[in-house]
Amino acid sequence: MLKLHDTATGTIKPLTLRRNDEVSMYVCGPTVYGPPHLGHGRFALSFDVLRRYIEFKGLRVIHVSNITDIDDKIIERAGVENVDCATIASTYEKTWWESMDKLGVLRPTYVPHAVSYVEAMVNLIVKLFDLDVAYELSDGIYLDVSKVSDYGLLAHQDLASLKSGARVEIDENKRSPLDFVLWKLAKPGEPRWPSPFGNGRPGWHTECVVMSLDLLGDGFDIHGGAQDLIFPHHENERAQAVALNRVFASHWVHNGWVTVSGEKMSKSLGNYTNLEELLNSHDSRAYRLLVLRSHYRSPIEVTKETLSEADTAIKRLDRCANRFNLQNNCSPRLNTAMCSNSCDITELKKFEDAMDDDLDTARAVAQIFDLINKANLAKDNSDDSNAELFASSALLFANALGLEAKTESDSIDSFSESLRLQREEARKNKQFDEADRLRVELEELGWTVEDSKDGTKLSKQ
């Protein structure tokens, strides 16, 4: 039984499902106004791992993750680049998916775009207005949070304490500083859609409540995002659902953020690292390993050093796959039933115990490396059957976490191949000076040279 931390209750509780064979999960996606940074990569990886693990356990996952393609930030960016908002959105959505593909993040089942949901959002705002929980000001429609009985549930704050701490300049027109905008009337030159309140655009918080309920229906299982979305974004989404008397998410999951020198990484602080840059300068699996190495709710510090370590550790996984010649099929359809034949049952149980415990991926990763060690040891002792069982267990669990070992042999050009053969010949004839010279030459060509009883093997450095 999978247990997960739930922000609403502040406890780790069993994941209870609406239907017993299917998990409905909504994860707040990016606003596409710039290239993704490491924080985006982390939330995407965190929920990708959750999804993969649930599928590994044999359940179907309906994973919805939106693209916010209309927002103040996009309008601002469009102004800076002197293009229209749609161009900004499509440009950065494209880079978003490129990064996701490199990270090995599975595509969500559905990817709703805010722009195609505007009409539905207007309908929802009209309902809120008719219920008298929303009111009109000169610049738009606002939700009156005092009409929502348990507002502050996710933030674990009551209305009074939230008010007292307001750090942002208070808009005196609003009934309460906490009231939030549902519909923004368009200023000249801004993109606009029709509504009974006048032409304008939806507020951010309305988007996700409409799209999640539309695609997943009332009482869906998991609503997720990074911790900085808890308040106000998720609080406000929930407020609208509560005001409409609709059953919203039953489990709230939030991941921790990426820090730089101990401080939160964010675009507004300007200390962010572009995700693409990272993916271009490291093994694309290194960041996943780094994310998996710590708990999803802990902050992670990403540095050149920790990334290089991860690069090295990934190679250990690859070497294991190569040594045992295991084709690591990375299909997300792999599940416990299917792999119980090819892995050690005790180890599988241990892996599930770790993962069921609020996704303790750090423990799971440790187990994987421990299994690699056991496999190598058994192999060194010629205990081939156990060795293979441990190795395939390790790779299956890695697979379940989305870490794919690379097993394809490197294609060797004919020149390098001739050097390799010459080296084998030289070693056979005990011409070690010549063999050493050939090794240096091969290394300069970018190969790692390994000798064994079976001859000389080359692999890319």
Add this chain to the structure above:
RNA sequence: GGCGGCGUGGCCGAGUGGUUCAGGCAGGGGCCUGCAAAGCCUCGUACGGCGGUUCGAUUCCGCCCGCCGCCUCCA
């Protein structure tokens, strides 16, 4: 002011009331190897400070110190 999190060995990073260890990276020693590489073995005796509970605390409680986050931009 309100609410929450964190402080572990050279570095990163889990975990736990007590003899048996997280794991990765780096380092020392060894096995293997013509020499390497890979692999294996082995070593380093860590848990912010001060009290308390306890037969025993890094793990529970209290206080203190330090760091970080949220309180209508944010993944």
